Amino acid sequence: NAGVTQTPKFRILKIGQSMTLQCTQDMNHNYMYWYRQDPGMGLKLIYYSVGAGITDKGEVPNGYNVSRSTTEDFPLRLELAAPSQTSVYFCASRSGTGSSYEQYFGPGTRLTVT
Amino acid sequence: GENVEQHPSTLSVQEGDSAVIKCTYSDSASNYFPWYKQELGKRPQLIIDIRSNVGEKKDQRIAVTLNKTAKHFSLHITETQPEDSAVYFCAASGNTGNQFYFGTGTSLTVIP
Numbered sequence: 001n002a003g004v005t006q007t008p009k010f011r012i013l014k015i016g017q018s019m020t021l022q023c024t025q026d027m028n029h030n031y032m033y034w035y036r037q038d039p040g041m042g043l044k045l046i047y048y049s050v051g052a053g054i055t056d057k058g059e060v061p062n063g064y065n066v067s068r069s070t071t072e073d074f075p076l077r078l079e080l081a082a083p084s085q086t087s088v089y090f091c092a093s094r095s096g097t098g099s100s101y102e103q104y105f106g107p108g109t110r111l112t113v114t
Numbered sequence: 115g116e117n118v119e120q121h122p123s124t125l126s127v128q129e130g131d132s133a134v135i136k137c138t139y140s141d142s143a144s145n146y147f148p149w150y151k152q153e154l155g156k157r158p159q160l161i162i163d164i165r166s167n168v169g170e171k172k173d174q175r176i177a178v179t180l181n182k183t184a185k186h187f188s189l190h191i192t193e194t195q196p197e198d199s200a201v202y203f204c205a206a207s208g209n210t211g212n213q214f215y216f217g218t219g220t221s222l223t224v225i226p
């Protein structure tokens with residue numbers, strides 16, 4: 001199992017550009033999450049999904065969009081990038097069945113908007 | 115929503131000493147409390163977690179305690195080693211487990 005994979009690892013965007021951060025998991029997990037981590041801070045939830053076709057906003061959704069057309073993929077779309085979106089983005093997944101709530105994180109995408 | 119506060123933000127201990135990190139939460143409906151370790155440039159990894167129906171859980175040198183009445187939980191690391199140096203995050207989840215709210219992290223340095 002590759003677990004949770006993210007692409008790209010690094011990206012530099014100019015203000016106003018758009019991009020999609022890719023996230024894929026091969027564990028057949030129902031739940032998937034997108035977080036951002038600013039320097040010296042904890043993780044803030046952007047969006048989450050409880051299954052294919054279902055998404056919902058987290059704490060900091062403004063400026064982002066998501067879709068979940070398959071169980072495996074959960075892309076995060078940034079429209080009109082702003083410097084405030086400079087951050088490290090982590091995707092995570094968890095099973096949603098059984099008693100475990102453990103989240104498995106991807107390696108992260110470091111995004112700089114200049 | 116939930117609000118999780120974590121203290122201290124930095125902690126230095128001598129190798130072999132114990133380290134304690136504390137978190138408080140605001141939503142009494144939260145019922146799952148994980149702790150994550152994040153090494154520099156790496157992804158967060160779960161090290162221990164506790165459910166609200168349990169007061170304490172231990173895994174070798176790591177333990178977590180939960181006080182539901184006071185709405186706080188703590189991470190205890192005994193016999194610290196240099197490889198324990200990392201940033202530790204606590205988190206809390208509501209009763210559905212759909213959203214997780216993280217503390218701001220504690221940077222632990224173990225001095226050899």
